[in-house]
Amino acid sequence: MQIAKKIRLYPNKEQEELFWQFAGTSRWAWNESLAYRIERYDKDGSSTTVQQGIEHIQDLKHNNPDYDWVNSIPEAITKQAIKDLDKAYKYFFKSGFGKPKFKKKGKCNISFYQRTDNFHQIDDTHIKITGIKSYIKIKKCTIPNKVSNTRVSFDGKYWYLSYAYEIEEDINNGIEELGIDLGIKDLAIVSNGKKFKNINKTQTVKKLEKQKKRLQRQVSRKYEMNKQGKKFIKTENIKKLEQKIRMIDRRLANIRNTYIHEVTKDLVRTTPKKIVIEDLNVKGMMKNKHLSKVVANQCFNKFRQYLTYKCQMNGIELVIADRWFPSSKKCSCCGNIKKDLKLKDRTYICVACGLKIDRDFNASINLSKYQIA
Numbered sequence: 001m002q003i004a005k006k007i008r009l010y011p012n013k014e015q016e017e018l019f020w021q022f023a024g025t026s027r028w029a030w031n032e033s034l035a036y037r038i039e040r041y042d043k044d045g046s047s048t049t050v051q052q053g054i055e056h057i058q059d060l061k062h063n064n065p066d067y068d069w070v071n072s073i074p075e076a077i078t079k080q081a082i083k084d085l086d087k088a089y090k091y092f093f094k095s096g097f098g099k100p101k102f103k104k105k106g107k108c109n110i111s112f113y114q115r116t117d118n119f120h121q122i123d124d125t126h127i128k129i130t131g132i133k134s135y136i137k138i139k140k141c142t143i144p145n146k147v148s149n150t151r152v153s154f155d156g157k158y159w160y161l162s163y164a165y166e167i168e169e170d171i172n173n174g175i176e177e178l179g180i181d182l183g184i185k186d187l188a189i190v191s192n193g194k195k196f197k198n199i200n201k202t203q204t205v206k207k208l209e210k211q212k213k214r215l216q217r218q219v220s221r222k223y224e225m226n227k228q229g230k231k232f233i234k235t236e237n238i239k240k241l242e243q244k245i246r247m248i249d250r251r252l253a254n255i256r257n258t259y260i261h262e263v264t265k266d267l268v269r270t271t272p273k274k275i276v277i278e279d280l281n282v283k284g285m286m287k288n289k290h291l292s293k294v295v296a297n298q299c300f301n302k303f304r305q306y307l308t309y310k311c312q313m314n315g316i317e318l319v320i321a322d323r324w325f326p327s328s329k330k331c332s333c334c335g336n337i338k339k340d341l342k343l344k345d346r347t348y349i350c351v352a353c354g355l356k357i358d359r360d361f362n363a364s365i366n367l368s369k370y371q372i373a
Helices: 013-044 048-064 065-072 076-093 203-225 235-270 294-300 300-313 359-370
Strands: 002-010 110-113 121-122 127-129 136-138 148-154 159-166 177-182 187-189 195-197 272-277 318-321 347-349 356-358
Touching: 002 148, 013 048, 013 076, 013 110, 013 148, 048 065, 048 076, 076 110, 177 359, 187 235, 187 359, 195 359, 203 235, 272 300, 272 359, 294 300, 300 318, 347 359, 356 359
Parallel strands: 177 272, 272 318
Antiparallel strands: 002 136, 002 159, 110 148, 121 127, 127 136, 148 159, 177 187, 187 195, 347 356
16 A cells, blocks of 8 residues: 655755745646646637646747747746646546636745656655755655655645655554544544544633734735725735744644544544444535534544545555445434434434433444444
């Protein structure tokens, strides 16, 4: 199986300038290719292949003097941006959401592709990548010989190199079967009695969210103060405040990401034979304007993603229960289904056998007993 890893880079000033150029070129190639696709479709309804997108960029580079600067950038960066756009369109046509949009400077992920055949680790603390002559310092580590999908990215503060590599799956001899009920009040309730709290209710996260709101109000007021007619002017003070907001967003994302890693690691460490989770309709939940922010902050999709690869690494079977499986309405003792159970009912009381149990714990027990039909 393949897993991904991210290591920190320590570029010098000259190398960092090149990183920004490469990331900007990647964004330009995406936007130019997207505009070309839209133009072709509006003209005669024709689709655009990856090769046609690459040929369009090549034509701009060689026949338009305004784009001579692109020739100094490694070709793999622009080609991969076009391939990424094509992949995004395929995902959009398949799922029906996530239509590719233009990437605006300062409001998109800052990253670029690095060819694996031109990527070399010199020693434990230095690497060599395409387009940069000098060695780049990294955090001490050993990178596998065979890696794929290597990317350099910026998270608002530091530069990172991410890559994927193959590992062998372990064989697990566990006998326990775990059911996990994901929720908003608590992140996860497990059938063995464990409960993982909602990290967004902690004082640290609440304090950061409060600071963020205060800074956002300041930015809004400053934009209004510096407004010239219908045009908003971005001053140096506004830029500083926006940078502070980005740093808070970065810290919040890191707190949530670390917590999900800790929870999934704790679940896998019990070495069960099987783990069952529910197939949540996150897209539908996000449509509720009262719950959308709370649902987004719980990072359910990331939880499933992390749990999936950790189960594969440890030889644990991960089962996704059917979306219509009545885990909350079904009695975990006698199997009776309570059809009139409401969302506000936090305690499950069975009318058939008299069982009185926490609603979410009842759901996790039912999930642990789930069998694929």
